[in-house]
Amino acid sequence: QPIDDINELFKWVLELGGEINAVVRHNKDGVRGLFAAKAFVENDVIAAIPAATILNTGSFNDSFAVPTLTVLRELKDRNSRFKPYVDMWPKPDGILNSCNMDLKYAPMWKSAYWEKSVRDWENHLKALLNGDLDADLEYTIKEMVGNDPVTLDDLKYACAISSTRYVSSLRRRRLIMAPIFDMANHVRNCTSTLSAYDRGNYLYFMAGQEIKAGDEICYSYGSLRDDYSVAHYGFLPALEDPPLLSLVDMPGFDPDMPYSHEDAPSDDPFDGTPEELQAEMARLKGIYNVIKSTPDALPPKPKGEDYVYDLMKDLEERRLNSLAYEIQRIAGLLNVKAEL
Numbered sequence: 001q002p003i004d005d006i007n008e009l010f011k012w013v014l015e016l017g018g019e020i021n022a023v024v025r026h027n028k029d030g031v032r033g034l035f036a037a038k039a040f041v042e043n044d045v046i047a048a049i050p051a052a053t054i055l056n057t058g059s060f061n062d063s064f065a066v067p068t069l070t071v072l073r074e075l076k077d078r079n080s081r082f083k084p085y086v087d088m089w090p091k092p093d094g095i096l097n098s099c100n101m102d103l104k105y106a107p108m109w110k111s112a113y114w115e116k117s118v119r120d121w122e123n124h125l126k127a128l129l130n131g132d133l134d135a136d137l138e139y140t141i142k143e144m145v146g147n148d149p150v151t152l153d154d155l156k157y158a159c160a161i162s163s164t165r166y167v168s169s170l171r172r173r174r175l176i177m178a179p180i181f182d183m184a185n186h187v188r189n190c191t192s193t194l195s196a197y198d199r200g201n202y203l204y205f206m207a208g209q210e211i212k213a214g215d216e217i218c219y220s221y222g223s224l225r226d227d228y229s230v231a232h233y234g235f236l237p238a239l240e241d242p243p244l245l246s247l248v249d250m251p252g253f254d255p256d257m258p259y260s261h262e263d264a265p266s267d268d269p270f271d272g273t274p275e276e277l278q279a280e281m282a283r284l285k286g287i288y289n290v291i292k293s294t295p296d297a298l299p300p301k302p303k304g305e306d307y308v309y310d311l312m313k314d315l316e317e318r319r320l321n322s323l324a325y326e327i328q329r330i331a332g333l334l335n336v337k338a339e340l
């Protein structure tokens with residue numbers, strides 16, 4: 001995630017009437033992020049982003065093809081009016097989520113749900129490329145990008161860019177991509193907010209509390225569980241204490257219910273009658289044993305050689321730790337010894 005072209009982006013946003021009280025640099029983990037250029041108190045404006053710089057990537061009801069093709073259109077258009085913004089998007093090797101994860105990693109999920117999800121994304125994007133979905137789509141590839149050649153990798157990249165960067169505002173119920181704001185990295189309990197898009201033609205990014213000059217500015221992408229965060233954003237959030245079960249390992253997880261940030265699963269620890277606790281402990285042990293006994297699909301690699309491999313192994317370790325923690329907690333309630 002380079003920062004060479006950041007001045008062009010800032011210049012463009014300011015020329016179009018924006019205000020930016022932040023700078024972009026890499027944080028201690030090497031991740032590009034947004035940092036306070038001055039001290040803020042609650043409700044101070046971190047950035048005022050003019051409407052003319054915001055990319056509208058479709059409605060909540062549109063298919064995945066709309067944000068994907070909107071981003072692809074701007075990537076392919078040499079005269080895009082969003083060029084200073086497009087130039088700051090991560091390059092294909094600097095972005096990862098289910099849209100562009102190589103299928104060789106799919107078995108590393110050790111979860112039927114997530115493995116299917118990654119394979120489904122590839123199949124959707126292939127169907128989009130082949131025109132198999134045209135009759136069901138809001139826009140076809142040709143309608144959006146004309147005669148420029150389009151590859152599966154182009155679609156995977158555009159899909160990953162849009163789905164890791166769009167946001168919605170309370171008033172304007174669209175998927176929108178807002179420069180500067182979208183440089184803020186995730187912190188689960190971050191209090192900074194995005195205005196509803198109801199004051200003038202600006203989207204305001206506002207401090208949720210005091211922020212010291214030079215501190216990294218965060219935004220909460222929601223209550224991301226580790227597995228959900230890897231699938232949708234390609235990173236593991238800060239470790240929680242006590243550890244949180246992965247989304248797919250939670251007692252109420254229903255593979256047929258789409259996940260919604262507004263209705264995120266509860267963090268309240270499971271409780272019930274001794275029979276219910278016994279059943280829950282057995283369910284968790286079952287998952288734990290399946291993960292432990294599933295052989296790795298890829299040969300071991302030294303740490304630091306392959307980002308995706310390391311990420312998937314770290315996710316597996318976190319999953320096992322959170323399962324072990326929860327099994328032990330329930331065993332404590334039942335006054336029995338947890339055998340793992």
Ligand SMILES: C[S@@+](CC[C@H](N)C(=O)[O-])C[C@H]1O[C@@H](n2cnc3c(N)ncnc32)[C@H](O)[C@@H]1O
Nearest residue numbers: 001031032164165182183184185186233234235
């Ligand atoms: C909206 S962008 C944030 C800005 C991004 N770092 C950039 O330079 O373009 C979302 C992406 O940033 C990265 N990211 C966000 N929060 C992160 C965090 N807490 N730790 C590591 N990477 C994070 C992930 O790659 C994610 O897909």
